[in-house]
Each structure stands twice: as C-alpha cells, then as structure tokens.
Amino acid sequence: MSKKAGFGFGLFLGLTGAAAYFAFKRLDPAKQKELVTKANNAAHDLKDRAVDYAFYANDALSDARESLGKKTSEVTDNAKQAFNSATDKINDRFNEATDDDNDESNTTQFHTAADRLRDELHNTSEDAQDDIVVNADDVFKNDKKVETFYPNGTSK
Numbered sequence: 001m002s003k004k005a006g007f008g009f010g011l012f013l014g015l016t017g018a019a020a021y022f023a024f025k026r027l028d029p030a031k032q033k034e035l036v037t038k039a040n041n042a043a044h045d046l047k048d049r050a051v052d053y054a055f056y057a058n059d060a061l062s063d064a065r066e067s068l069g070k071k072t073s074e075v076t077d078n079a080k081q082a083f084n085s086a087t088d089k090i091n092d093r094f095n096e097a098t099d100d101d102n103d104e105s106n107t108t109q110f111h112t113a114a115d116r117l118r119d120e121l122h123n124t125s126e127d128a129q130d131d132i133v134v135n136a137d138d139v140f141k142n143d144k145k146v147e148t149f150y151p152n153g154t155s156k
Helices: 001-025 029-102 109-123
Strands: none
Touching: none
C-alpha cells in the first residue's frame, strides 16, 4: 500500500470511529446501556467460541499424537521384524555355504594345495634346522680372491 492510500485509509477509519463515538454519545443513557450490554455479550460469546475451539484443537492434537505414536511403534516393530528376518536368512545362507565348503566334493584346487602344504609342514622332521647359520671361518675357508665388478665394466 502506498503512503497516500495508507494515509487515506487511516483517515477514513479515524473519521468513522469519531462519528460512531459522537453518535453513541448522542443516544439516551438507556440506549447506550443496551448497546454496551450487546457488545459485552457478543465479546463474551466470542471468548467462549475461542475457548471451545482451543479445546477442540487440543483434543485433535492429542488424538493425532496418539495415532502417530501407535503408527510409529507399528513401523518400528515391523522394521525390527524385517531386520531380524533378513539377518536370519543371511545367517542361514552363510551357514549353508560354510557347510558346503566343508564337503570333500566341493574342494577346489586351492583347498587341495593348501591341505597338501599343511600336511608337508606337519610331516617335516623335528631335527630339521630352521635357522641359517653363517660362520666367518666357513666363508673364507676356500681362500679365493674376491673380485669386484664396477658399472663401467672394469673389475679389481
């Protein structure tokens, strides 16, 4: 709204209010009292309606909360059941797969080679030496001259 329109609207409301006030004051006291009583009754009825609607809104809101809580718990329970069911199916399939891996008919070349290497490691003799021992006397026993080769092709 422009400034001129706002000013005009405010002026109109002010003049209308002033005219209503002066008209009210020109009435006789019985009529004034009757108008005040009607205005108070209308305000009281309006307050009662507002309170009733507030109670209706509160009841509707609490019903919606209850309904939402029930639906939420149902959805949560369904999700938990679906999760547990999926977990059980995955565990069953995994157990079936591991049971199939234990069968001799389903062994692969890899399993066969791994079993053979395990058997070889278990069947080695206990007196086999695992450590490599280097003794300086054994290395230099041959008295061979050590020859060094350089990158440019010469040797010493």
